[in-house]
Amino acid sequence: MSENKYDDHINAVLSECPNADREEVREAFAKYESEFYIPPQDALRSIIRRFKGDIAPSSGASSSSNQKSTVSKKVASLTELSDTDKDIEIEVEIISHNLREQTIRGEQKQIAFGLLEDNPWDEGAQRTRWEYKDWGPNSNISPGTVVRIEGASVNEYQGKRSLNINQSTRIAVLREGTRPVVTPGEPIDINSIPNDGYVCVVGRILSSRPDQIHRKDGSGSLDVVRGRMADESGTIGFLSWEPFDHEVGSLVKIDGAQVRTFRDTPELNFGRTTKVELYHDSNFADAESLMEQNIVTISQLRDGSRDVEAIVQITEWTKRSFVRDGQEKFLWSGQIADPSGKCRMSAWEELPINESDLPVTVKVRGVRVRAWQGIPDITVDKADQVEILESTPWDGSIDLSNHVVEVPLTELVNGSSRVGISTQGVVASVREDCGIIMRCTQCRRVLRDGNCNQHGDDEGNQDVRLRLVIDDGMSTSSLLINKEATLNLLNTTEEKIKAEIDSDGQIEFVQRLRGKLLGRLVIASGRTIVDEQGAMILADKTELVEQDPGLISTEIRAQWGVQ
């Protein structure tokens, strides 16, 4: 055990308590470690407190004049703090944590910086977000953790406040983080880039073009560079605010790129502190093969994506006209599909496609993706973004207009909205508003007491639907079953349902439905809408799975060796 192993910590104590005896401080650290198994970084704050306490009364007024005795200020929210507050105690959630080498007084030091938010326990509450600098840096700070910070101070610079976490500050972890921890300088796969924070990636430049961003206030424009880069795991768009002259095809390492997410699509931002350097790895995939994987399937389309490449089959295509600014304009749109699913496509220029040729397979390049009601819509701005292919790269015999893809429930719930899917789960809830509903005659919203929240009183059109929740033990989704599928599932008619509810009441009707459905495994096909509210499956076909428990039981015994 080396004699000076506590030196850094002792210096930290002495800087706070200049009158303390070096040897005594050393002994204190040794005692904490050997007798109480408290490592020096955890003991630091207690020791400082002790030596401050020791000194203050004995040294009297003379020393307190140059060393202000501080009282810990305990606050619940950042807004309670003023510019000069020191020795603050507050509980916060760490949003991001980034390590950085910095030269301080001629010495290379590692410090950390990032964002934190107050009110960490109150999920829905208004939270204030501040930047912080961690001079420790403390090893127990990581994104997603909730910590109590004891002994931080406010730093005010040009009217902006941030929190300084000093070497003597104690960090108590109250809840461990669940966010991925990103080590700086350690490249991560492009497909595992989080939705925010700073990352390091190694990738090949697939495209790069100068662009301009016009300031909204009209005060000029900024030159930027936009492009895409890729590694074997995926591709991502980037936006460089600094000059960026690496050629298409070059392999670069980018450290300290900031991830920003537009709609559902993350994008890398390169700024002043981002380090971009050429990277050498002869085994790294070449541009050509990366370009190929840049081609996405319909299931991978995300709202807000740009520069998308895909091969899809157009199954329906119609021309619409509308009048804007007194001029007639045209828009072509229709259904597209690939083996992963279905969605829509729109074009602002005419494509050489006749309705009689359908289905037509095309390759689209450089297109953007918008989503409407959760359904992705590929937007084609120029006809030359579309190339008509002779044949499909997949088995051409698949009839994509009726093609349904089976997707596990958890994958659906955690993905983006999709069309043409089928999934299964156990019915975990039969909602009390199943059965007959009235829909607004103008917008099809469900009426409440004959009232549409958009169009007011309305006599309504009668409709039938089921509203269930299905569950696979990990994820849940609402399941809305349309009239036709409901009548098929229950083997009944609209009139019979109406008569049953009229004679027995809604509660009894729903209870009978539960008797039929609760706990049953159901397969549903249709489309999904996934948003902040969770996932919703709109089903046009459902069936209950008939199970043979004896058979399943035998399988379980075989699988697990239970005899």
Added chain:
Amino acid sequence: MQSSRSIKRQSAWHMLASEFGESTLNEKGSGEFDPSFVITKLGSKVNRVIVAGLLERLEPRDTANGSVLYQGQIRDPSGVHYFSVGDYASDSMRELTLQLSPKVEGGEPILLLMVAKTRLFQTEEGAIYTSLRPEEACEIDSNRYATWLTKTCQDTLERMKIFTDSLDIEPTIEALTKGNVASHMVEGLVSSRNHYGEIDLEHYNLNIMQALDIAEGKIEAASAPPQQQIVSVSEDDGGDNPDGSDELGDILLDIIKKLDQGEGVDFETLITNASARGFSRSVAEEKIESLSDEGSIHEPAFGWFRIVS
């Protein structure tokens, strides 16, 4: 990040009464609308379960504030779930309770399946009990009960495997995640391993075998003597006892204290409860004998034990 803020519906776990009933740990975030969870020994972190079994009891009870609370219990091959239906339940759930209660009292056998919220509470003496608050329920036939049993066995076996596989890994979120432990189990395993310490899985295996027998229609196995009631004993903060015998003595006394309805507690129940806590039959038998010898317990009728007061 915004998406993690919105409150998502918690999944319902298929679970046997033994796994749920032995839980003594719960967790709740501090926010008003944070879900609460019960953490089982296997590391299931459950807010909602889907359970089934024979409805054994469903009785009204007057509460202090004048409302009526229905208390009930349903039995599956592994034990009993306790549940209550009060004013907070939905109209449809209360309506169903009113219909079922006289049927149960009349001795009509009812297989019930329910989706319920989990709850854990502690009495003033420190005993910890689990209970359920059904959200939706329905009567089912034996085929659906059997199907529920198979699904529940499958899920329980999977959890047991995940639990056993994770034992070599340090119980922290980082280590378990790195060790590719199924993500829905990670948080529960960390809490469970830190709270329960070492646990014995053998009785879960027995429960599963019996459940599968029933699912296969082997009624003779299914109609074997009913499982003994298993109560939860609050965790002792006492130190580790190498041979565990004094701990066992305390546990046995505690079980008798809790289960004694006046005529004592029968031998088999004591053995089952002790084995549920990892003590073998022979060790437990010996301990019962020695407790009897030292005069801590007495045997008013053959095979029935009471605490000497």
